[in-house]
Amino acid sequence: MVNFNGQLYEDDQKFFNQNNRGLRYGDSLFETIRVVKEHIYFLEDHYLRLMSSMRILRMEIPMSFTMEFLEDEIKKTIAENPGTPAHRVRLTVFRNDGGLYTPVNNDISYIIEVNILDDPFYVLKEVPYEIELFKDFYLNSDMLSNLKTNNRIINVVAGVYAEENDYQNCLLLNRQKQVVEAINGNVFVVSGKMVKTPPLADGCLNGIIRKKLIDILKEDDSFSLEENSISPFELQKVDEIFITNTIHGIIPVTKYRKKDFTNTISKKLIGRLNAVARLVV
Known part of the structure; x- marks a missing residue:
């Protein structure tokens, strides 16, 4: 399942169009997050980095876009992707459709994707690298x-x-x-x-x-x-x-x-x- 602005969709369901600014201009940020047994590793650090990055890119941060809100949305998405204690989460934030290089507004949308991880802990793999x-x-x-x-x-x-x-x-x-x-x-x-x-x-x-x-x-x-x-x-x-x-x-x-x-x-x-x-x- 994929979380798009709070609504859960099947992985193969299409909800983008050709006007998506992340696709057209790379007008987007993302956080890759490790979650183990619903514990979100370094959540505050990820959240503060995201907020700082959004301000630098002059994106409008919704009042509801709190750390607690994102934590709940991540856990809601993980609940629909059960079967393992460890997950890789990608949180993507992008400016909404409209405009050419200059956007018509600075409102944002978000996507939360979840994938399974093999190891619940950080493991040093001794393999040729x-x-x-x-x-x-x-x-x-x-x-x-x-x-x-x-x-x-x-x-x-x-x-x-x-x-x-x-x-x-x-x-x-x-x-x-x-x-x-x-x-x-x-x-x-x-x-x-x-x-x-x-x-x-x-x-x-x-x-x-x-x-x-x-x-x-x-x-x-x-x-x-x-x-x-x-x-x-x-x-x-x-x-x-x-x-x-x-x-x-x-x-x-x-x-x-x-x-x-x-x-x-x-x-x-x-x-x-x-x-x-x-x-x-």
Whole structure:
């Protein structure tokens, strides 16, 4: 079942038309959310990010669009998709039909989609995971790149490139040729006890798990955290690279070009991430 503005529809039922602004102009935002046994992971963080993004894009936020409202709508949709304790939820918000580039109004609609997840907890999968740089197109270093909008064509093309060349992922660069993020998440590199991730100013997504790991690392005196630009030349010198996103948590990279990587820090952090996620149950 799919939730469109509070009304539940079958997955194969069509309720869009050619005037949809998300389709025509990418005038849309989305949140990908992990839910386990009706516990919505990091709900407040997702909600605050969505509200901030809607304000930046000058969308009208309905008075009813509270965190409690969205929580109820998500749980209502999950109730119609039973059979597993863990779900992947995609909440999409888009400006309503009308206008060309300039909309006729800033009112919004929303869609909630639910899919089944195999694992109720974040699990570190020790499988080969090779990455490469994607250099055909570049991300901008600005606030719009920090938002989770539907304008993800660079990620799509990078995904095609990765599949064509048997890579599991690619790292995206900005116009200054700095490493910004992976196709599907933020990136961290580890050298000894130093953990580094690109700053938002470089154009990376303002990721929820990125934020949680930064908080975890700042509270641990055994690590030194640095939010700083990452040069592609650093990648073959570091001990470890991992990718983070809301669904998988932490994805360790095993190989980049001729360099193989360990996953020691990833193993330490995955348990702490699960603990943080469960604290608010």
